[in-house]
Amino acid sequence: MSKAGADAAIGRRGLMLVLSSPSGAGKTSISRALLERDANLRMSVSVTTRPPRPGEVDGRDYRFISKPEFDCMVGAGDLLEHARVFDHHYGTPRAPVEAALAAGHDVLFDVDWQGTQQIAQCAPQDLVRVFILPPSTTELERRLRTRAQDTDEVVRGRMSKAVSEMSHWPEYDYIVVNRILEESVTKVMAILAAERLRAYRQTGLPDFVNGLSGE
Numbered sequence: 001m002s003k004a005g006a007d008a009a010i011g012r013r014g015l016m017l018v019l020s021s022p023s024g025a026g027k028t029s030i031s032r033a034l035l036e037r038d039a040n041l042r043m044s045v046s047v048t049t050r051p052p053r054p055g056e057v058d059g060r061d062y063r064f065i066s067k068p069e070f071d072c073m074v075g076a077g078d079l080l081e082h083a084r085v086f087d088h089h090y091g092t093p094r095a096p097v098e099a100a101l102a103a104g105h106d107v108l109f110d111v112d113w114q115g116t117q118q119i120a121q122c123a124p125q126d127l128v129r130v131f132i133l134p135p136s137t138t139e140l141e142r143r144l145r146t147r148a149q150d151t152d153e154v155v156r157g158r159m160s161k162a163v164s165e166m167s168h169w170p171e172y173d174y175i176v177v178n179r180i181l182e183e184s185v186t187k188v189m190a191i192l193a194a195e196r197l198r199a200y201r202q203t204g205l206p207d208f209v210n211g212l213s214g215e
């Protein structure tokens with residue numbers, strides 16, 4: 001291999017990594033760990049009409065907006081996807097995702113199965129879908145209660161919806177059962193590493209290989 005070939009970074013398309021799961025399966029902890037460890041990954045911050053939970057920060061966890069503002073964004077085509085989940089509306093602002101991908105970053109999404117289906121329709125090649133399952137429904141309920149941010153009624157509602165959400169697992173490329181957080185993070189990082197190496201994502205390969213054969 002020539003020195004130039006060995007040193008050159010091969011150009012690559014950014015990918016869209018979607019993590020979905022029922023609430024309480026550990027997706028937020030996995031996302032935080034991925035963002036800490038992977039400098040190239042950017043989080044897509046959703047907009048929502050849901051009120052903030054204690055500790056949530058506007059602009060970091062979500063952009064908390066009113067229903068009229070949400071409707072306005074939908075009307076203007078500013079959302080890449082949007083869905084009603086539980087009694088609230090959620091959506092992915094389009095512009096930051098496009099900017100991150102154009103800058104060569106990969107983007108991490110925490111969206112439900114409805115959002116995943118919509119992204120799959122507009123960008124199937126760029127999408128990598130990971131579904132996080134809890135080890136058991138008992139553990140799921142324990143995690144929802146330990147989080148102690150939702151009322152009993154909300155927890156009951158989320159438990160009953162978890163079963164229908166989990167039925168969407170076959171629509172995903174990878175399934176991770178989140179028994180031990182550290183192991184789950186390692187698995188998702190392995191998925192990310194492999195997906196980055198897919199031939200069609202490495203857009204700089206033709207030039208790189210030409211350089212190799214020109215030696």
Ligand code: 5GP
Nearest residue numbers: 023046082083085090091092110111112115
């Ligand atoms: P939570 O209210 O617990 O933060 O989120 C509830 C559900 O909404 C989760 O399943 C989460 O993945 C989903 N969600 C969060 N943001 C978005 C979004 O922008 N689009 C869609 N479709 N779902 C979202």
